[in-house]
Amino acid sequence: MSVDLSPFTSLDEFERHALEVLPAMPRDYYRSGAWAEVTLRENRAAWERLRIWYRVMRDVSDRSTRAEVMGRSAAMPVCVAPTALQRMAHPDGELATARASAAAGVPMILSSLSSTSVEDVRAAATAVDPAARTWMQMYIGRDRGMVRALAQRAHAAGCDALVLTVDTPTWGIRERDIRNHFRVPEGMRIVHLERPGGPTGHAGSGIHEALSWTIDASLTWRDFEWLRDSTPLPVLLKGVCRAEDAARGVELGAQGILVSNHGGRQLDGAPATVDALPHCVDAVAGRVPVLVDGGVRRGTDVLRALALGAQAVCVGRPILWGLATAGEPGVAKVLALLQHEFDVTLALAGCSGVDDATADLLRP
Numbered sequence: 001m002s003v004d005l006s007p008f009t010s011l012d013e014f015e016r017h018a019l020e021v022l023p024a025m026p027r028d029y030y031r032s033g034a035w036a037e038v039t040l041r042e043n044r045a046a047w048e049r050l051r052i053w054y055r056v057m058r059d060v061s062d063r064s065t066r067a068e069v070m071g072r073s074a075a076m077p078v079c080v081a082p083t084a085l086q087r088m089a090h091p092d093g094e095l096a097t098a099r100a101s102a103a104a105g106v107p108m109i110l111s112s113l114s115s116t117s118v119e120d121v122r123a124a125a126t127a128v129d130p131a132a133r134t135w136m137q138m139y140i141g142r143d144r145g146m147v148r149a150l151a152q153r154a155h156a157a158g159c160d161a162l163v164l165t166v167d168t169p170t171w172g173i174r175e176r177d178i179r180n181h182f183r184v185p186e187g188m189r190i191v192h193l194e195r196p197g198g199p200t201g202h203a204g205s206g207i208h209e210a211l212s213w214t215i216d217a218s219l220t221w222r223d224f225e226w227l228r229d230s231t232p233l234p235v236l237l238k239g240v241c242r243a244e245d246a247a248r249g250v251e252l253g254a255q256g257i258l259v260s261n262h263g264g265r266q267l268d269g270a271p272a273t274v275d276a277l278p279h280c281v282d283a284v285a286g287r288v289p290v291l292v293d294g295g296v297r298r299g300t301d302v303l304r305a306l307a308l309g310a311q312a313v314c315v316g317r318p319i320l321w322g323l324a325t326a327g328e329p330g331v332a333k334v335l336a337l338l339q340h341e342f343d344v345t346l347a348l349a350g351c352s353g354v355d356d357a358t359a360d361l362l363r364p
C-alpha cells in the first residue's frame with residue numbers, strides 16, 4: 001500500500017512517521033547516537049541557534065539553488081550521506097536512494113556497509129541520469145587487500161570519488177543497539193565486506209562484534225597515503241573535527257574535507273559540526289572544498305552551512321526516514337522538500353543563488 005505523501009511538510013514529519021513504522025532494531029540503529037547522545041542533539045540544536053541576518057530589496061525573482069559540488073554542478077549544494085544497510089528501511093534500500101538522488105540531481109555517497117552492491121547502485125542511478133554521481137565511502141579495515149579491491153571495484157563501477165571515513169578507529173557505543181542485540185538481519189548481506197570465513201554479521205551483539213572486521217584501530221595518516229596511492233579517484237576525508245587534521249589531510253592530498261562526527265554516533269561530547277566547521281574552513285583556506293553533515297534538517301541549515309564557508313552539506317538520517325516511509329518516492333520527497341526550503345530561504349535572505357550566501361548573513 002503506498003503512503004500518501006502530501007501531508008509530509010518537513011523532514012521532521014518523515015522522522016516521526018518512520019519512527020512509528022520501523023521495527024525496533026532498525027529504528028534504533030538508525031536513530032541512535034553514542035552514549036548519552038549529547039552530540040547527536042547538539043548537531044541539530046547548534047544549527048538552530050544561528051540567526052540569519054537577511055537582506056531586503058534585492059530582486060530575488062530570478063533565483064537558482066544550483067551549486068558546484070566537488071567540481072561539478074549539482075541541483076543544490078546537498079549530497080546524500082553514506083548510511084549502512086538501507087534495506088533494513090525498505091526492500092529497495094540503496095537502489096531507491098540511488099534513483100531518487102539521481103533524479104534530484106545530487107551526488108549520493110554509498111556506504112561500504114551497504115546492503116546493495118556498488119555495481120547495482122550505479123546501474124540504478126545511471127538508468128535515471130547517465131551523469132549521476134556516486135561516491136564510495138570507505139573504511140580501512142584490517143584486511144588491506146579487501147580495501148584495495150573495493151576501491152578498484154568502485155572505480156570500475158563508475159564512482160567519481162572515494163570518501164574515507166576517519167572518525168572510526170573503533171565503533172562508538174550505541175546503547176540501544178546493545179540492548180536490541182543488533183545484528184545484520186537474516187537474508188541481508190553487507191555485500192562489499194563479507195566477514196572473512198563466515199556469514200556476515202550474525203554473531204555477537206551490538207555493532208562492535210557484528211562489524212568489527214571492517215575497521216582498524218591502528219590507522220594513521222600513512223594509511224590515508226596508501227589509499228590515496230592505490231586509486232586514481234579523488235579521496236575526501238570524512239569525519240574531521242579539528243583544524244590541524246583538516247590541514248594535514250589537504251597537505252597529504254585529500255581532495256575534499258567532510259566535517260562530520262558521524263551523526264553523533266562516535267565520540268559523544270564532540271562538538272556540533274557547525275561549531276567545528278569554521279575552524280576547518282579557515283585551516284583549509286580554499287585549497288579544496290569543505291563539506292559538512294550532522295543535523296541538517298532545513299533549507300535554512302543549508303544556507304547557514306554555506307555562509308560558514310561549506311561548499312555543500314550532506315544529509316544522513318532524513319534519507320532513511322524517507323526510505324522507511326515510502327521507498328524511492330519518500331527519498332525523492334525528502335530531497336524535494338529540502339530543495340524547496342533552500343530556494344525559499346535564499347529568497348527570504350535576499351540571495352539569488354549560492355554565491356550570495358556569504359558570511360555576513362550570520363555576522364552582520
Ligand SMILES: Cc1cc2nc3c(=O)[nH]c(=O)nc-3n(C[C@H](O)[C@H](O)[C@H](O)COP(=O)(O)O)c2cc1C
Pocket residue numbers: 029030031043081082083084111112113137165238260261262263264265293294295296314315316317318
Ligand atoms: C544509520 C546510520 C548509518 C551510518 N553509516 C555510515 C557508514 O556506513 N559510513 C559512514 O561514513 N558514515 C555513516 N553514518 C554517518 C553518516 O554518513 C552521516 O555522517 C550522519 O548521518 C550525518 O548526520 P545526520 O544523520 O544528522 O544527517 C551513518 C549514520 C547513520 C545514522
